[in-house]
Amino acid sequence: MGELERLKKDFELFRREVEQKMEEFEERFHTFDLQAPDSPMVEEEPESFQTQFIPGVRPEVIPESVPEETVEEQEEKPAFNPPPSVITPPTPPRKKEKQGPSALEKVFAAALSIVSPVFHDLFDFIGKIYLHYKKEDKLPVFFMTVGGIVAILLGSGFLLQYAFSTYFVNLPESIKVGSGFAPTFALGWLGLFLYRKKSLYQEFGSALVALSIILNYLIIYFLAAMAAGTGQVPWWEYVLIILNTGLALGFAIWMETRVVAVLTLLGGVFCPLFVQTESIPLVYFVYLWFLSVSVVWLSQKIQWERLRDLMFVVVTLTLEGVFWAGYTQVDTLTQVVFLHLFIYLFFYVLLCEKGFRFKKSLETRDVVWLAGFVVVLLFGLYQQFEFSAFSNSLAMVYFLNALPFIARTVIGRKQMENILWLVFVTVSATLLALAGAIWLDRSLINLFWALEALMLLYIGFLYKSNTVRKEAFFLFLLAIAQSFDTVSGLFITWPSLNFEWMSWVSIVGLALIANLNVVLIGRMEQEIIEGEKTRVSIYQEIACILTPFAMLLPLYAFFPVWFFYPVVLLTAALFVTKVYKKAIWGRFLLLCLFGWTLFHTSVTVVDTIRYAVWDELFDFQSSFAFVGIPFFLLLLYGIRNKVRKGKKARLTILLNISLLYFVFDYILIGYFFLGEYVANFALLVAVLYLLLGKWLQNKIASALGFIVFGLLFLAVWDSILLTGAYHFSAQTLYGKIAMVEIGAALFLLQSLNTGYLKQSLYEKPFAYLRELFYLLIPVIFLSAVNRNFPEYLTYAFWVSIIFPYVLREIIKKRSLVWEFYLLLALATYYAVQSAEIYVFVTGLLVVFGLHLAKNGFGKKGHKHATWKWFFSYNMYFVGLVLMLGGFEFVRDLSFGFVLTGLYCLLLLDFRKHIYPIRTHFKVLYILAITFVILGCLGAYLQSPTYPWLVGCLLIGNGVMFARLVYTRKALFVNQLADKTWHFHFILTQAYLILLYTSFIEILFDKHFHTILTVSLVAHGIILLFHTMKTKYNFVNKVYIPIFIGVLVKLFFLDLKDFMLVQKVIVFIIIGVLLLGSSYLFLRLKERRVKK
Incomplete structure (x- = not known):
């Protein structure tokens, strides 16, 4: 389809949408008894006011009067979005302005033009209904109605499934699954009918055809799954896949649509996933090669290079995964042949145009693809030949692969640009270097990588190509990475070295090449650009590290006694020279080596003195x-x-x-x-x-x-x-x-x-030392008690807090306050550990004695900055005693938590009479909620010792929560009061959910998930009815997460665990609840409006 036809089709679609919206606009004007303005499509102006049309410039029309938009019109206005594929007339060329959309914008526009026509009508219909209910303030009715319809539809579907599984049991599975081809073919026929019917429906028809192809692949997959148990793959499965792929390819060529083209590629490549075989036969690779050729031709026909790039990625990953995992029946030689077939097909696509004519230049993306395929070829051959120390076959294959690139480099020098020629030189040099390295010895392979990097660096400076210098840098890093195996072999027997001359020669060669890189960069310093300075620093870092390493390695291996002295001399020399002035980390590592040798020598001397007489x-x-x-x-x-x-x-x-x-x-x-x-x-x-x-x-x-x-x-x-x-x-x-x-x-x-x-420098330190003397007094007291009366140590901790309390009142040192709180924490900890009633009684007597001495309950005592936290702690300490008492004497975890939560809520309710909690009652409120939740979870995980007692306490907590919610007590009154009340209300609902979840678990164990799902839906509906009052508008923060949670639970947990009958019952009940609630909401809303 040509560009002009696409433009006509998009314009026709745009014109129809504008006419439809104008009709709706006139209907809304008639409802207000107003005359709608004339349609802009037929409006004519007097000759004196007509403007001249300029391509790319929209004429500005200034109406005499513009009616103000109502709220409803403003809300409905975003419902119309023009199709993204509409192409506006080109604008006149201007100075240095972007002309036309970019390539990325075209891709996104094409993707949106594929997707949007399919769902546009459906979304437009749903959007109109949504705006209608929103206009009348009845959005809950909309959501409950839609949810109820979906739930009843799903329930009906499960009911049909139950009927098939009950009354049509004897029907073969293959017939049941294969019958799915009938609706897919019908769907594809409908897509073809719409595609040929009218240009307006072509995109929608092509999308239906794509959906039909996807469903065909899915049905083939399930058919293959049923045949996988036999151990053999029937021939008809391959036939089905080839037919479906061929059908998709034919549709892609005829319709020139990108969706079908992508499906053709993916469906054909992933054929092994459909047939579910344990090994891939030879015919698959032949089929895949012809499929790749077809996709390349298709991408050129529809002028979409992204399809070619997708083919590169998918086919390459598939081949590498199949070859490396051994998931195939073909031998190694055949794998090598097919690897060359695919790689040279990719080379042909990148380097040639219009038959076998070579390109004069390559785009940056194509150069990246070319380098990537060379790497795939290198490592693919490396893995297939099972590399050995003198693998002449692999070296010969690398050499033969280098010949075409060498020939092109020599013969076609004048027909290509310098950068493309350098690319050919790089590829040729890489293949030759690898061939030579493998021919000689494996441990020297890094030297050839490094030499090639040096050559590329020189060429990059010679031709002023930063790209080539980047390749040299990464190639040099690859040489360093290749040396890790060699270097690690030297330190296997550390602290002695496993010295090998060949490995040392490799390291010395790397150090020499690294220094040549540094010298070359220093000579060509004027050619270095701003973004290249980081690479220059890395070159110097590597040279600074490799040079001493290569020089000191044999000295440490053969002369360990004299190793310290060359390290000192070499460290001094490298720090004096300016060659490695940017090697910060290299110098640091050398300094660390110097420190290690100095430490090693010092330890030797100290050991000699220590063990002497x-x-x-x-x-x-x-x-x-x-x-x-x-x-x-x-x-x-x-x-x-x-x-x-x-x-x-x-x-x-x-x-x-x-x-x-x-x-x-x-x-x-x-x-x-x-x-x-x-x-x-x-x-x-x-x-x-x-x-x-x-x-x-x-x-x-x-x-x-x-x-x-x-x-x-x-x-x-x-x-x-x-x-x-x-x-x-x-x-x-x-x-x-x-x-x-x-x-x-x-x-x-x-x-x-x-x-x-009289030194001012010593004034503070000596004062701190005297302060330390005071701090040690309670420690000495506790040590004496622990020595003579260890059984009373827990009591002594409560007594010890008196010492810093009294000393603080005398000498006014803040450290005594910290010691007081530390001893208080330790006393509490050991009291909890002992779990003795008399220890808690002692603690209560001591803390409330000090509390009353300072009048801690009143406002005056609480304003004491030093002890206000201590007065607040006493309130929490009582709660701790209650919680531990519940754990220890009632032997019930949930009882202790719930009792403590009730205590916190009571403190919160009577906060006016207890001043220490008034400034931080939010913490107390959070603790109350936490303890109540923990009590509910404890009751849920373990049956309470006294269920009726725990139940009464839970009810009491519920009463207190309700009192706080509806009276809005214990919530600070300021600008955030409403938000705090909203948060409180939400947490109350969470508590109710936990409460009835626990009761449902206890009372209906076998049907827990079924009843819980229905209960959560009912809870959400009740909360939704709160929105009829304006003060509960925030409740959507509660019922929306509840409904979302129900959906997640229903589709990810219940559908997996429920029996078929349970699925039918749950979905139908939920649907009836939602539809009935929708009707009831409408009736109550009408009554409320009438009142």
Whole structure:
């Protein structure tokens, strides 16, 4: 069908739609006793006012008066949408403006033009009914009527199915399924009739033909499923598939419609899915090749290249899936032959035009397809030949495949553009490189990829082609990826290396090529564009990583003792050079390697000292290392300080090193003479260093003092490990002394700074240390109780919260408040763990004692910023006691949850008298709902111990929910009050659903899903009747999800689990309910309007 015919057909369709809408427009005007304006299709203007027609420019008509649109007209106005396939006259050419739709827009317009005529009349009819009911404010009637009709239709269908399965049992299955061809042929005949009847119905007729083809494939699939159990595929199934595919192809050629063309391709390619055979025979590949040729010819005839692209994707994926999965009967040689047939067919489609004449240039999309098919050919052959180290056959096949591209590159150089010539060069070089690599050795294959990448990079710079340089980059990344297997083989026996010379040569070659890439990029730096800088950085990163790796690998394998020194030299050299200035990650990895070698060497030295005898070590090094060095450095510092008074900053390092060595002398000599008791003198040494830091104005000395102070903690830790206990009385003597010294230091360091040091830097840290001393008092109390009276530890936690409470009132430290809440949380946790009534009683006495001491129930006490959360916690703690009491004494999970929910609702109702919950009652409300839902789920999952008691509590919760809903109590009154009430109402409905779901489960176990489905529909209908009052307009947020949930449950769960009789009953009951409710809604609406 030509473009002119399509334009005429679309214009005829558009004109008929405009006339129809004008008739409806005149009818609406007559209802208001107004005269409709003349039709714009026949309107004539005086000669003086006529405008000249310019193609692509619509004349502007200014009427004398334009009537205002009513609300109904504005709502009905979007119902008319012109067909998307209407083509407007072309606009005059302008400066640098887009002329005509893009290719993507044409594809979308064509797709919409296929789909929209099929459903346009149906949607238009439904839209008119919808607008009619919306205009009269009766949308619920519309939805219930449509739902009722659909439900009754489905019920009737299941009823017919039940009749067939009951009264026509002896009829063969193949006849039942095969009888489906009769309606599909009738549907196809109707499509052909409409297609030939009138041009207006051609799109609709072609859509019906497409639907007929789809149904034919579906029936063939079910017929094949019945024959699959025999183990053989009957010949008539292949005949049916070929006939249906041929029929689809003929219709696609005759009608020139894209839908049928796509169905032809997909239905023919996926033939194995229809026949359901375990292996695909040889005839399928012959059939698929001829089908591909036919689809290519069809795409050229209907001028739709997307069909060709779809064929490329579908056929390629099918072949790869069949060959790789072994889902075929043909041998390897035949598979290779068919792989070449398909790939060279694709090459022909991409590279040739008008017979066998080669194209002079290719579009970007075709170049991508060509590269993809080359990759498919390479890896397909690689997989088929089961690659070995010296596979001469595969190398020969690659070489033979390279010959056509080489011939075209040499012979047709003048007949093609430079970019296309470079593409041929790339393909030829790739095939030759792979052939050579496979011919030599597998481990060297990455070098050929890398060399080819270097060649492409040079060609890309030579011809100033960024595309070729991108190919070189990705090819080089492929070479790196090919090396992972080789590199991983070296580290199989780590920490020793499985060194192989061939693998090392491969890595050295990659490193050399990577550096050549960096040098080449540096020479051609002026050719680099803005978007290429990322690739340049990656080149440098790879070179910076591979270079040291290749150099250090043999050194680590053969000279591990000397490995540290070349790492240091190489690190310094690479950080000095500017060749890898953009290799940030490469330098970082090299620095990590340097750190690892330094750490490894240091660990070796430390292990030597640790396992040596202290006497020998001390006697060997005492005269110089531990005693002489600090004094020598201190003497040098004094002398140089006298000579160079102006360079004290450079000489201070000598003083710092000497102070550090004095610490080493104290530790080593003291440990030799005193053993672990050397740590007990750490407090004296630490204070001495702090004083030296003040006197010498040296921060390093003060820092060393704090480090020495850490020896006290080391002594305590050593004592704990030795005794296996944490409390004070079980520690060793040096551990007890260290604990006392730590406590004294925590309290006295602030006084030392205030009295002598007077350092502002230490003011806050020392204040925090004294604060820590106060925080440790409850910990010491709990430790003593745990040591002497462990059975009363849970009671001690409640008593311990008194300490931070009282201290907070004295010294006003915020950390004590945090400790108070932490101890409160721990006390609650251990009370829950113990589940003892006396522990809860103790907790209630302590917390409400403190509560009453601050008048926590009143407004004045609750305004106390420090303890307001504690006062609120007490209210929740009572609920926790009730819930755990229900769990422990009634032994019923659901009872505890429901009782706690009722308590929360009562607090919510009496919130005016309980001030701590007034500022965060929303949290209490959410907790109430959560506990009630958990109680319902608990009752649903496990039968309650006292069902009547749980039922009464559930009813009580329901009463409280209803009271809150209809009185709107306990909801804050501000701008969001209505929204909050809506949310409350929705949650109440959710609670009701859970409630009657639980009762239905208990009372009607066998028919639970049936009754629940009908109950949910009835619930949604009741909520829908709420909308007759304006204040319940928001209820659509409830009944719409309920109806959607019923649909999901019905079609995804019930249809699978229900028996056929249940399906009939449920659908018919739902249909009757919806239709009856629709009628009742209309009657009540009319009465309400009359009143």
